[in-house]
Amino acid sequence: MIVMARDVGVVAGEVPILTGIDLAAGPGEVVAVVGVNGAGKSTLLRCLAGLQPPASGEVGVFGRPPADTAAFWRDVAVVADEPAWYPGLTVREHLELMRAVHHDTRLTVEAALEEFDLVERADLAPQTLSTGQRQRLVLAMALLRPSRLLLLDEPERGLDTAFRDRLATMLTRYAAAGGTVVMATHDLGLARAAGARRVSLEAAA
Amino acid sequence: MSDVRAVRAFLRSRGRAPVTWSDRYVTVFGLVVAALVLAHPVTSAFTSLTAAAGQTDPSQAGAGLALIALAYAGFMRLARTVGPVVLPAADAAWLVLSPLPRRPVLARTALVLVAVSVVAGAALGVALLAVLGGGGHVAVRLALALALGMSATLGGMATAVLAQAHPAWGSRFDAGLLLALVLLLVTVLVVAFVMHAPAGLAAACATACATASAVLVRQAWAALGRIPARSLLAASTRAGRVAAAATLIDPGVLSWIAEDDHWRGRVLRSRVWPRLLRARWAAPALAWSDWRRLGRRPARLCALLASTALPSLASATLASPATNGLVAALLAIGAMTAAAACTTGARRDHDDPALSRLSGVGARAALTARAVLPMLLSAAWLTLALAGLGVIGALPPGPWWSLGILCAPALAAGALRMARRRPIDHTMPVIHTPAGSIPTGPLIWAATGADVAALGCLPVLAAVPTSVSAGTPALGPLLVAQAVSGVAVLVVFLLRAAGPRGG
Numbered sequence: 001m002i003v004m005a006r007d008v009g010v011v012a013g014e015v016p017i018l019t020g021i022d023l024a025a026g027p028g029e030v031v032a033v034v035g036v037n038g039a040g041k042s043t044l045l046r047c048l049a050g051l052q053p054p055a056s057g058e059v060g061v062f063g064r065p066p067a068d069t070a071a072f073w074r075d076v077a078v079v080a081d082e083p084a085w086y087p088g089l090t091v092r093e094h095l096e097l098m099r100a101v102h103h104d105t106r107l108t109v110e111a112a113l114e115e116f117d118l119v120e121r122a123d124l125a126p127q128t129l130s131t132g133q134r135q136r137l138v139l140a141m142a143l144l145r146p147s148r149l150l151l152l153d154e155p156e157r158g159l160d161t162a163f164r165d166r167l168a169t170m171l172t173r174y175a176a177a178g179g180t181v182v183m184a185t186h187d188l189g190l191a192r193a194a195g196a197r198r199v200s201l202e203a204a205a
Numbered sequence: 206m207s208d209v210r211a212v213r214a215f216l217r218s219r220g221r222a223p224v225t226w227s228d229r230y231v232t233v234f235g236l237v238v239a240a241l242v243l244a245h246p247v248t249s250a251f252t253s254l255t256a257a258a259g260q261t262d263p264s265q266a267g268a269g270l271a272l273i274a275l276a277y278a279g280f281m282r283l284a285r286t287v288g289p290v291v292l293p294a295a296d297a298a299w300l301v302l303s304p305l306p307r308r309p310v311l312a313r314t315a316l317v318l319v320a321v322s323v324v325a326g327a328a329l330g331v332a333l334l335a336v337l338g339g340g341g342h343v344a345v346r347l348a349l350a351l352a353l354g355m356s357a358t359l360g361g362m363a364t365a366v367l368a369q370a371h372p373a374w375g376s377r378f379d380a381g382l383l384l385a386l387v388l389l390l391v392t393v394l395v396v397a398f399v400m401h402a403p404a405g406l407a408a409a410c411a412t413a414c415a416t417a418s419a420v421l422v423r424q425a426w427a428a429l430g431r432i433p434a435r436s437l438l439a440a441s442t443r444a445g446r447v448a449a450a451a452t453l454i455d456p457g458v459l460s461w462i463a464e465d466d467h468w469r470g471r472v473l474r475s476r477v478w479p480r481l482l483r484a485r486w487a488a489p490a491l492a493w494s495d496w497r498r499l500g501r502r503p504a505r506l507c508a509l510l511a512s513t514a515l516p517s518l519a520s521a522t523l524a525s526p527a528t529n530g531l532v533a534a535l536l537a538i539g540a541m542t543a544a545a546a547c548t549t550g551a552r553r554d555h556d557d558p559a560l561s562r563l564s565g566v567g568a569r570a571a572l573t574a575r576a577v578l579p580m581l582l583s584a585a586w587l588t589l590a591l592a593g594l595g596v597i598g599a600l601p602p603g604p605w606w607s608l609g610i611l612c613a614p615a616l617a618a619g620a621l622r623m624a625r626r627r628p629i630d631h632t633m634p635v636i637h638t639p640a641g642s643i644p645t646g647p648l649i650w651a652a653t654g655a656d657v658a659a660l661g662c663l664p665v666l667a668a669v670p671t672s673v674s675a676g677t678p679a680l681g682p683l684l685v686a687q688a689v690s691g692v693a694v695l696v697v698f699l700l701r702a703a704g705p706r707g708g
Contacts, residue, residue, distance in 0.1 A: 070567035083559035087464040087549055088498030092475035094560075100478035100490035101564045123475050125468040141563055 001026050001060070002149055002180040003048055008057035010043050017043050021057070023182075023199055027148075030171055030181040032191035035201035041184035042080070042153050044201065048182060049078050049151050061149065074102075077142040080153040082134055085126040091137055092122040095144055102145045106177075109144070115170070116140040117163070132158035143170060150174060152183035156190050168193030209309035212300065269336030269522045271514075273329065277357060280325055284365040288440030290314050290432055297441035301434050308430035311437075315429060318366070319422075322358040330354025352411040360418035363425035369436050370428035461556075464549060473501065487566045492574035495550045499578065509543050513586055517593035532599070533666065536590055540612065541658055543586035544579040544620035551575045552624035573699055576617045580695075583620070584613035603680045608665045611687040614695035615661020622698060623654025661694030662687070 003025040010018040018040040025031045033041045046052035047059050050066030059066060066072060086094065095109045113119045116136040126134055135158045142150060150171075156164050164187060171181050171194040185191055191198055290311055292301065300310045330351035337350075443466055476497070477483075482490040499506065516535045520528060551572065554561040561571065588609030594600045633646035659666060664686040 070565055070570070073562045074565040077563060078559070080559065083563075084461075084553045084557035086494050086498075086553060086560065087468045088473075088501050089494055090473045090475045093494070093497070096475070096478050097491065097494060098563065100483045100493070101487040101566055123472050125471055125473070127465050127469040128471075141560075145563065145565075 002029075002062060003031075003182055004058075004060040005044070005048065006058045008044070008047055008054045008059060010040065010047065010052060011055045018047075018054075018201075021201065023048075025180050025182055027178050027180055028175050030175045030194045030196040031183070031199055032188075032194070032196035033182065033184045033199050033201060034186070034188065034191065036203060039201040039203045041201055045078075045080070045151050045153050045182065045184050049076065074146075075148045076151065077145060077147040077149070078151045078153075079138050079142045079155060080151075083138060085134075087125070087127075089125070090123050091118055091126055091129070094126060094137060094141060098141050098145045104146055105144050106146055106174075107140075107144045112140045112144045115166070130158075132160060132163070135159055136163065139167065143174065148179055150179060150181045150183075152181065152185075154185055155183055156185060156187040164190050165193060171196075209300075209305050209312075212305065269332075271518055272522065273332050273336060275515075276332070277329060277361070280358065281361045281365065284318075284362055285368065287444060288369060288437075289318055289362060289365045290369055290429070290437060291440045291444040292437065294441060294445040297438055297445075301437050301441075306430065307432065308426075311429050311432070315366075315426070318362050319359070322362040323355055326355030326358035327351055328354070329358060349408075349411050353414055356411075356414040356418035360421045363418070363421035366425040366432075367421070367428050369440070370425075370432045372433065372436060460549075460552065467502075486574075487564070488570035488574035489577075491561075491564050491566050491571050492550065492577065495547050495575060495578050498549060499547050499582075505546065509546065509582070509586060510589070512539055512542075513589035514593055515539060516590050517597050517599070520594060520599040521597055532594070536587065537659075537662075537666065539590060540583045540587040540609075540616050541619060541623075541655065544583035544613075544616040544658075545623055545654075547578045547582055548575070548620050548624035551621050555625040569699060572621060572702060576614075576621060576695065576699065579617040579620045580613040583616035584610045587612055587616070605680065607684060608668075608687055611684060611691050612662045612665050614691040616658050616691075618661060618695045618698035619654045619656075619658025621654075622657050622702065625702065626650060626653040657694060657698055661691045664690055 001024050003023065005021060005023040008018055008021040008023075009016065021040070021044060023031070023033070023044070033044060035041055043052060047054050048061060048066060050059075050061070050068050050072065061072075062075065066076075086097070089097065092109060092113065095112050099105050099109055107115065113122055116139065118133065118136060118140065121129055121133060126137055129137065135155070139152075139155060142152075155167060159167065168190055171183075175181055175195075181194070181196070183191075183194075183196070188198075291297075292311070292314060296310070301307070330347075330353060333354060334347055334350040443462065478490055478493055482493055516532045516539070519535055520532050554571065561568075564571075586609070588606045591600065591609050592606040595605055627650075629650040630646045631644075633644070633649065636643045636645060664683055668683050
């Protein structure tokens with residue numbers, strides 16, 4: 001198993017956020033975590049990324065507890081809230097940066113710009129782009145670099161319907177190449193199109 | 206106009222409780238107390254300045270003029286950065302995007318700009334008088350200097366308003382500013398001559414300056430009604446965010462606001478990463494973004510380069526016992542500013558590590574790579590500044606400039622620590638002392654970064670002020686001490702500051 005979560009519980013103060021959650025994902029699998037607002041989807045993803053220690057239960061990624069180390073992040077790519085863009089770098093240079101720091105990228109910069117419809121915006125600062133275009137850029141950065149596990153928190157945020165279909169195709173391709181995707185989403189259409197196994201979360205009482 | 210008055214009266218009546226006699230009493234009492242507190246220091250400073258004006262050393266006038274020109278350039282740049290025409294967020298949202306005539310909506314802001322310009326102009330005039338001096342008739346020379354100073358600031362502010370009203374001008378504003386500075390210097394030199402000339406000629410010169418300024422102000426007033434809404438909204442939003450950051454006392458946010466505002470909307474020429482760095486050395490490849498960013502702000506580099514002359518100018522201009530301390534402060538602030546000018550990447554990665562996680566580079570390796578540029582820049586700045594002091598004879602003979610290179614590691618460590626500091630912790634206790642209450646949160650925030658730099662530069666910080674006055678310390682041991690101290694501080698900082706993610 002690439003991802004294994006057993007009986008995971010998270011508490012904020014005295015309020016339970018997650019209670020007794022189990023989740024497993026193997027190589028080549030796409031898992032969609034769905035649920036109402038406040039069900040704890042993002043919290044679960046943070047647990048899998050090692051950014052939120054669970055109050056109870058066990059989380060394993062690649063057979064070990066997730067750790068905030070360089071080695072871990074070379075295998076795992078996370079797309080959650082909008083990142084803080086590096087000022088003074090263009091859209092193309094943000095992609096170039098990923099290519100410069102990783103061996104054997106999955107896409108060339110040109111291919112990523114084409115696939116994510118960013119060619120016309122390549123020489124702009126990311127701050128100038130629309131919300132949807134910025135989301136496409138961060139997805140492009142995550143999918144350009146090599147990884148074995150993709151953790152996506154609402155990847156459909158700001159994307160138009162047509163591009164959501166393309167994203168589903170990209171995620172399917174990623175999984176077909178042996179990668180594992182775990183995404184929290186409200187878009188059941190995206191989950192279906194990506195061939196994702198659905199895991200429903202109920203809001204903790 | 207009456208429409209705007211009616212809207213403002215409506216907002217006032219709904220927005221807050223009516224002003225009572227008690228409120229008025231508090232306002233007047235506060236103003237009287239402020240006047241009483243400030244009266245003595247202002248009059249004594251003014252007296253000393255005007256007294257000094259009669260005994261100005263001509264050799265110091267050039268350096269003094271350069272400092273005044275720099276202050277004026279800073280004033281103009283600030284005006285342009287602010288807007289200068291801005292409105293409170295609510296007014297910007299509701300009054301600008303309404304059928305109300307724009308000039309009356311902006312009239313109150315215009316009055317504030319005039320008041321600010323008059324005060325800044327008065328300060329500029331007094332400084333001019335102190336620097337240029339002249340013959341007798343202090344009152345006449347003071348009036349002349351005030352007229353020139355106020356003309357310069359009012360005219361400059363009016364030009365900034367015109368640039369805001371005509372976005373096409375905006376890009377040419379900096380070039381115009383340079384031209385204005387040259388003109389100001391020429392005018393000042395003319396006035397310096399005129400101050401010793403007959404009163405009639407002096408009055409004519411002052412009248413010409415005031416007339417030019419009045420024409421610009423008239424044009425700016427006419428242009429107020431044509432300032433595009435988008436320019437007003439952008440400036441007002443920026444001012445609102447800055448005000449919020451100031452209210453929350455989180456100055457770190459100001460850096461983010463300034464950076465994002467600078468780059469938003471710019472079209473840049475994308476370049477590939479150097480082949481040498483790509484996929485071989487991940488950490489230097491990550492840090493290369495800092496180099497590229499710096500290269501894209503040549504004006505900032507030029508300003509840094511020009512500022513290396515400030516310690517020499519201060520040393521040459523001000524021949525007083527306090528000068529040594531001022532020179533040391535300028536050296537410390539300038540070198541630290543140079544180092545901190547290229548730590549944006551470290552700040553972003555620390556505040557929001559999402560992109561650094563995507564890059565998969567270890568925190569220590571990334572921080573080490575990011576330390577190189579601040580080290581080089583601060584080394585260059587401090588070396589040039591010390592070399593300048595050596596050239597004008599403010600330092601004893603010897604290669605004192607080499608201290609600049611040896612201080613650089615500690616300065617880089619300080620700048621990186623500063624970039625990675627947390628927001629001010631307002632929950633920290635307030636220490637009550639006989640001199641007043643000291644909030645430890647802001648104090649610790651302000652000291653974070655400077656502490657490490659000061660620790661690493663202790664040998665040179667101790668040596669420069671004494672050497673300026675006495676020229677006593679032996680250079681050899683000082684260089685060795687500084688080299689060891691600087692490198693040790695940087696190494697310890699990198700080992701300790703890498704955080705939970707290992708390299």
